[in-house]
Amino acid sequence: MKYCAFLRGVNVKGTNMKMADVCQVFKEAGTKEVASVLASGNIVFSSDKNAGDLKVILEKAMSDHFSYEAFLFVKSKEETEIFWNSIPFEKNDDLHIYGFVGNPGVENVLMEEFEAASKAENEKAEIKEELFYWQVPKGNTLDSSFGKVLGKKSLKDQFTSRNVNTFEKILKKMG
Missing domain, CATH: 3.30.70 (Alpha-Beta Plaits)
Incomplete structure (x- = not known):
């Protein structure tokens, strides 16, 4: 299923990250067909998991990798x-x-x-x-x-x- 993760607080107030690095974190967390849209924290990807499980997995992966408290919202293509x-x-x-x-x-x-x-x-x-x-x-x-x-x-x-x-x-x- 196609999803978009909308990250909160990316590249504002000192929380800076390159979207290529974010995409790599998503790939390492098990998502596929990962791409960023703009530099404001919009990551498009595919996964067989449900949105709730993906939110937990991806927030932990982002928090661990970038050493900050990550918040993101996962929406399906239909929801978007x-x-x-x-x-x-x-x-x-x-x-x-x-x-x-x-x-x-x-x-x-x-x-x-x-x-x-x-x-x-x-x-x-x-x-x-x-x-x-x-x-x-x-x-x-x-x-x-x-x-x-x-x-x-x-x-x-x-x-x-x-x-x-x-x-x-x-x-x-x-x-």
């Missing part, structure tokens, strides 16, 4: 297609749209945080197909009230986010 096909916002050159990959139910936690945060003009969030999407004006991602929430230590093992264009690139790589 849902991320791409469910985007609730119209594309706009002035806005970024992010999709959040995470544990079941995290979309509700994120929506509560978003609703409590102050918002910029055109900043919106929506849950679709149990997935959380966030639209924010370009240049405001890290400065926004909600953007600051995303770095909370209490949420670090719950989700990661990607610009929605990344899902399209991942699906192309999955074939």
Whole structure:
């Protein structure tokens, strides 16, 4: 089965790693047809194991190899297609749209945080197909009230986010 592992916190805040090294760790952990998409920690691969088992195996392999506490989320090709096909916002050159990959139910936690945060003009969030999407004006991602929430230590093992264009690139790589 084809999967994508979405790694949290890769190549940010001092956690730097080459994607070729990450791919090698995945191969050594028993996955096949391993390839990276962008340098933000998206690894496409094949395996006969289920997503839950792969999460445990790959987090341990990454933690051991890179000496950090690894968090990743494993989604099938079908699940990744849902991320791409469910985007609730119209594309706009002035806005970024992010999709959040995470544990079941995290979309509700994120929506509560978003609703409590102050918002910029055109900043919106929506849950679709149990997935959380966030639209924010370009240049405001890290400065926004909600953007600051995303770095909370209490949420670090719950989700990661990607610009929605990344899902399209991942699906192309999955074939």
